[in-house]
Every structure is written in structure tokens, then in C-alpha cells.
Amino acid sequence: MSAFAGVAEKAGYELVVPPMFEDLGVFLRIGESTDVVTKEMYDFEDKAGRRVALRPEHTAGVCRAFVQHRPLLPWKVWYAGSNFRYEKPQAGRFRQFDQVGVEALGSSDPLLDVEVVALAADFYASLGLRDVSLVVNSLGDAADRESYVGALREYFTARVGELSEESRANIERNPLRILDSKREADAAAISDAPSMTAHLGAEARDHFAAFTAGLRALGVAHTVDDRLVRGLDYYVRTTFEFRSTALDASQNAVGGGGRYDGLVENLGGPPTPGIGFALGVDRILLACDAEGVFPADPPVVEVFVVDVTGGQEALALTRELREAGWGCDRAFDARSMKSQMKSADRSGARLAVIVGPDEVTSGTVVLRNLVDSGQETVSRAELVSRLGAIRQRETEQR
Ligand code: AMP
Numbered sequence: 164m165s166a167f168a169g170v171a172e173k174a175g176y177e178l179v180v181p182p183m184f185e186d187l188g189v190f191l192r193i194g195e196s197t198d199v200v201t202k203e204m205y206d207f208e209d210k211a212g213r214r215v216a217l218r219p220e221h222t223a224g225v226c227r228a229f230v231q232h233r234p235l236l237p238w239k240v241w242y243a244g245s246n247f248r249y250e251k252p253q254a255g256r257f258r259q260f261d262q263v264g265v266e267a268l269g270s271s272d273p274l275l276d277v278e279v280v281a282l283a284a285d286f287y288a289s290l291g292l293r294d295v296s297l298v299v300n301s302l303g304d305a306a307d308r309e310s311y312v313g314a315l316r317e318y319f320t321a322r323v324g325e326l327s328e329e330s331r332a333n334i335e336r337n338p339l340r341i342l343d344s345k346r347e348a349d350a351a352a353i354s355d356a357p358s359m360t361a362h363l364g365a366e367a368r369d370h371f372a373a374f375t376a377g378l379r380a381l382g383v384a385h386t387v388d389d390r391l392v393r394g395l396d397y398y399v400r401t402t403f404e405f406r407s408t409a410l411d412a413s414q415n416a417v418g419g420g421g422r423y424d425g426l427v428e429n430l431g432g433p434p435t436p437g438i439g440f441a442l443g444v445d446r447i448l449l450a451c452d453a454e455g456v457f458p459a460d461p462p463v464v465e466v467f468v469v470d471v472t473g474g475q476e477a478l479a480l481t482r483e484l485r486e487a488g489w490g491c492d493r494a495f496d497a498r499s500m501k502s503q504m505k506s507a508d509r510s511g512a513r514l515a516v517i518v519g520p521d522e523v524t525s526g527t528v529v530l531r532n533l534v535d536s537g538q539e540t541v542s543r544a545e546l547v548s549r550l551g552a553i554r555q556r557e558t559e560q561r
Contacts, residue, residue, distance in 0.1 A: 164243045164263060164444075165460075166286070166289055166290060167241070167243060167263040167286055167442075168241065168243075169289075170282060170285055170286045170289060171241035171265055171282065172241070174239075174278065174282055175239050176239045176240055176241040176265050176267075176282075177239070177240055177241070178240070178241060178242070179225055179228065179240035179241070179242050179266075180242065180244070181218070181221055181224035181225050181227075181228055181242065181244075182218075182224060183217060183218060183244070183245070184215050184216060184217050184218060185215065185216065185218060185223070185224050185227060186213065186214070186215060187204075187206050187214040187215055187216045188214075189223050189224060189227045189430065190204060190206075190216050190218070190219060190223050192223055192397075192426065192429045192430050193219075193220070193222075193223050193395055193396065193397060194395065194396025194397055196336050196337040196340075196396060197337075197394065197395055197396045198340070198394065199219045199220065199248060199394055199395060200219070202249065203219060203248040203249045203250055204216045204217075204219055204248070204249065205217040205219075205247045205248075205249055217246075217247040218246055218247065219246055219247060219248045220246055220262070220395065220441060221242050221244065221246070221262065221264055221266075221441060222264075222266060222395075222397075222423065222426070222439055222441070223426070223430070225240060225242065225266045225439075226266070226268070226423075226426050226427050226430050226432070226437065227430050229268055229427060229432065229435070230427060230430050230431055230432035233432075236268060236269030236270075236435070237267060237268065237269035237270050237275075238266075238267070238268045238269055239265065239266075239267045239268075240265065240266050240267075241263070241264065241265045242262075242263070242264055242265075242266075243261070243262070243263040243264075243444075244261065244262070245259050245260065245261050246259070246260060246261075246262055247259050248260075253413075253414075254411070254413075254414055254449075255410065255411075255413075255414030255445065255446050255449055256414060257445060260443060260444070260445045261443075261444035261445060262441040262442060262443055262444060263286075263441075263442050263444060264420070264439055264440050264441035264442060265279060265282065265439050265440060266437060266438075266439035267279055267437065267438055267439060268427065268435050268436070268437040269435060269436065269437070270436060271370075271422075271424060271436040273370045273371075273373035273374040273377060273401075274373070274377055275438060276370075276374045276377070276400075276401045276422065276438055277374060277377030277378055277380075277381065277383075279420070279438050279439065279440060280297070280299070280378065280383065280385075280401075280403055280440070281378070281381050281383050283405060283418055283420075283440050283442060284297060284383050284405075286442065287405065287417070287418075287447075290447070290451060290456065291451075291454075291456035292407070292447075292450055292451065292454055292456060293454065293456075294407055294408040294409040294450070294453075294454055295405050295406065295407050295408075295417060295450070296384070296385075296386070296405070296406050296408060297383065297384065297385040297386070297403060297404075297405055298385065298386055298387075298388045298391050298403065298404050298405075298406065299374070299375065299378070299385050299386075299387055299388075299391070299401065299402070299403045300359065300387060300388055300389055300390070300391035300392075300401075300402050300403070301359065301363055301367055301368075301370070301371035301374075301400050301401060301402070302359060302392065302398050302399055302400060302402055302421070303359060303362060303363045303364060303367040303399065303400065304364055304366065304367050304399055304400065305399060305425060306364065307359075307362050307363050307364045307367055308362075308399065310362045311339075311357070311359050311362040312337075312338055312339060314357045314362065315338035315339065315341070315342075315356060315357060316334055316335070316338045318356055318357055319334045319338050319341055319352065319356070320334055322352045322355075325348075325349075325351060325352045326341070326348065326349055326352055327344065327346045327348040327349050329344070329346065330344050330346070330348075330349050330352075337396070339392045339396075340392070341353065341356075342356065342390050342392045343392050343393075343394065345412070345413065353390070356390065358389040358390065359389050359390070360389045367399075367400055370400055370401070371400065371401065374401055375387065385403075391403075391404060393419055393420075393421060397423040397425065397426045397429075398421035398422060398423055399421075399422050399423065399424050399425065400421070400422040400424070401421050401422045401438065402419070402420075402421035402422075403419060403420060403421060403440070404416055404418070404419035405417050405418040405419060405442070407446070407449075407450040407453070407454075409450050409453035409454050410446065410449060410450055410453055414446060414449070416443070416446070417442060417443055417446045417447050417450055418440055418441060418442030418443060418446075418447075419440060419441070420438070420439050420440025420441060421438065421439075421440075422436065422437065422438045423437050423438070423439070424436040424437065462490075462510070462511025462512065462513075463490045463511075464490045464491065464492045464510040464511055464512045465489050465490040465491065465512055465513060465514060466484055466489050466490070466491045466512055466513075466514045466515070466516055466550070467491070467492055467493065467503075467506065467507035467510050467512040467514070467515045467516070467533075468480045468481050468484070468491065468492075468493040468515075468516045468518070469493075469494070469500065469503040469504060469507055469515050469516070469517045469518070470493065470503075470518050471499075471500050471503070471517075471518070471519045471520075472518060472519060472520055472523055473497050474493075474495065474497055476518040476523065477493040477494075477518070480493075480516060480518070480528070480546075481493050483546075483547065484516070484546075484547070484550070487547045487550070487551075489550065490512075492510050492512070494506045500517075500519075507533060508533060512533060513532065513533055513534050514530065514531065514532060514533060514550070514553070515530075515531040515533055516528050516529070516530055516531075516546065517529040517530075517531055522540075522543075526542060526543045526544070527540050527541060527542055527543055528540075528541055528543055528546055529541075530546070530549065530550075
């Protein structure tokens with residue numbers, strides 16, 4: 164999360180923390196023919212009989228907050244948190260899962276689409292992931308999409324005999340979903356299905372051309388897949404998905420997003436374009452594991468206090484060092500020197516401050532470097548300034 168915050172905040176996105184649950188109506192705006200809404204939502208009545216739901220995603224809640232509070236535009240925000248979907252749990256698919264993401268409201272400039280997509284790509288790269296590919300498409304404007312949906316409905320109706328039962332049920336409800344089917348039975352019919360490209364209006368086509376040109380200008384590798392549709396119904400124009408080639412096809416989507424220019428209006432706000440993405444944290448961790456690039460945070464504990472006088476000295480020293488800005492820990496239960504040194508090693512600290520009865524008498528401590536095992540005796544009163552000098556030297560050496 165801190166890695167994501169770093170990338171997002173450098174690009175001018177501020178943190179937003181939408182509520183974990185909302186009025187059910189907010190999520191119904193995601194689209195009533197979306198599985199996420201119809202089948203996967205954890206909705207219930209509260210004690211006053213209100214229908215509420217645990218959030219299945221963040222975008223609707225962020226747009227609701229925008230409509231309610233009307234921050235200045237453009238409003239660029241990032242978030243991190245759990246979502247809940249009543250799905251069949253399997254590898255990489257959970258009923259509670261975490262996402263990080265951004266939303267940018269208030270501009271339909273295709274260069275904003277480029278910024279948003281590049282930001283996600285930069286985040287994967289910052290983790291050291293190499294096997295992540297980007298697929299992009301345009302779903303056109305609302306009218307283009309409607310004409311495409313009509314063409315798909317006609318096409319799939321003609322080939323209904325070749326479809327799985329689930330996809331047959333989608334012909335009337337939402338034929339775009341059929342394109343997303345991973346079922347083998349549907350593969351042949353999908354591969355001959357009409358393409359979105361032919362249904363794009365001039366404006367959507369220009370927008371998409373400017374978007375892909377921007378990606379090329381930044382060197383963000385991508386492929387265009389004119390059958391890419393995503394699980395949420397509110398997308399128009401730009402849609403995109405990031406896939407990890409290190410993961411199995413059934414769970415290889417590590418993030419995705421798109422434009423949702425009509426969503427704010429749908430939630431009762433003024434017409435406000437928007438674009439965003441959500442990246443699946445659980446899947447990203449799986450991908451890091453598969454690629455062997457586990458980003459280890461630097462150890463937070465820098466100094467470990469080893470007190471063999473019973474523990475009172477450590478009580479005062481840890482407080483003093485924490486106040487001086489050091490990550491500092493200690494052991495409890497008056498354990499032996501050997502056992503405390505083991506804990507010091509395990510803590511990841513690079514320095515140990517050791518106090519025994521002799522040091523208490525002489526008003527000193529032993530400062531031990533746990534990396535090279537060098538040590539020195541330092542006056543207790545000068546400990547903080549001695550540590551400060553060590554930190555300064557380390558910073559200069561970096
Ligand atoms: P979506 O919100 O459906 O656009 O999904 C965005 C990303 O969230 C996906 O690419 C996945 O990485 C992740 N994701 C979605 N659903 C799940 C789930 N049930 N379990 C784990 N990750 C998920």
C-alpha cells in the first residue's frame with residue numbers, strides 16, 4: 164500500500180477513504196445486468212430496515228462521495244481497501260479481497276487516460292514485476308455500445324446452439340458478458356463474433372487513437388483487443404486490463420479499469436467524466452511470488468535494546484530512543500543475554516544497545532553493530548547524539 168501511495172501521490176492523487184458499506188442503491192448504479200450486482204453483492208437490511216450492501220468495488224462509493232461533497236475538479240484520488248463479492252472462492256478469487264486504485268473525475272482528455280494507465284504500469288514496475296501485459300480497447304460512447312450490443316445479440320442468437328447454458332442466458336440480458344466467458348464451449352462462437360471497432364463513432368475513435376498514441380509516446384507497451392469487455396457495466400470508451408503471464412489464465416487479471424463518463428450523472432450529480440482503475444492486491448502478491456520478486460519493506464526496528472539487569476533500563480531506553488525518532492524494540496521476561504541477542508537479530512535491527520550491571524554503574528551502554536559485529540562503549544548521556552552521528556554517516560554513504 165505504501166508503494167502504491169508513493170506512485171499515486173507523486174502524480175497528484177490524494178487519499179480518499181470511502182465507507183465499507185453504502186445504501187444498496189449506490190451499487191445498483193454499477194449496472195443491473197452486472198454479475199457483481201445481481202449475484203455477488205452482500206446486501207442486507209439494517210436494524211431500521213434500510214437496504215445496505217458491503218462494497219463490491221470502490222468506484223461507485225467514490226462517485227457517490229463526489230456527488231455529495233462536490234470537491235473542485237479535476238478530483239484525482241487514490242484508495243486502498245477491501246471489497247466483498249459472493250463468488251465461488253478459488254485460487255486468486257476470494258470473497259473478501261483487497262484493491263488499490265485511483266479515480267480521476269472532471270476531464271475527458273484522452274491524455275488523462277494515458278496518465279492513469281501509465282500510473283498502474285509504473286506501479287507494477289516499481290514492485291519489480293516484469294511479466295505484466297496490458298490489453299486495451301474502446302467500448303465507444305453509449306450509443307456506439309448500444310449498437311454493438313444489438314449486433315452481438317443478433318449474432319449470438321443465430322449461434323445459440325453453440326453456446327453454454329450460462330452464455331445463452333446472457334443473450335438477452337447482456338451479450339457483452341458472453342465475450343468475457345472463459346468456458347470452452349463458447350470459444351468458437353466468441354472468436355467469430357463481431358468486433359467493437361466497426362461500431363465506434365468518430366469521437367470515440369479519435370479518443371482511442373489519441374489514447375494509444377499517448378501510450379506509445381510514453382513507451383507503455385500494450386496490445387489492442389477489440390473483444391476486451393470488463394465485468395462492470397459502466398465503462399464507456401477506454402477500457403483496459405493488466406494480466407500477469409506468471410499466473411494461470413483463470414486468475415491472471417491483476418488489475419483493470421476504464422472510463423465511466425455517465426456514472427456520476429447516474430448517481431444524481433452533474434455530467435462529469437471520469438476514469439479509474441482497481442488493481443487486485445491479492446493477485447499482485449501471487450504474481451510477485453510467481454516471479455520471485457517479493458518486495459521486502461526495510462525493517463522498521465533499527466535499534467534493539469538488550470537489558471540484562473531485569474528490564475527497567477530497557478523501559479527508559481526504548482522510550483528515549485523512540486522519542487528521538489528511532490525504530491526501537493526490546494525483549495521482555497528478563498531473558499538471558501543470548502536469548503535477547505537472538506531476538507535482536509530476528510528483529511532486523513542493525514544496532515543493539517546492551518546494558519548490564521557494569522554499564523549501569525559506569526553510566527554507559529555498549530553499542531553493537533549487528534551487521535559487522537563491531538562495538539563501542541558510549542556514555543549513556545551521549546547515546547542519542549552518537550546514534551545521530553551514525554545515521555548521518557549512513558545517509559552520506561548511500
Ligand atoms: P474489477 O473490480 O472486477 O474490475 O477487478 C479489478 C481487479 O481486482 C481484478 O483484475 C483482480 O485483480 C481483482 N479481483 C477482482 N475480483 C477478485 C476476487 N474475487 N478475488 C481476488 N481479486 C479480485
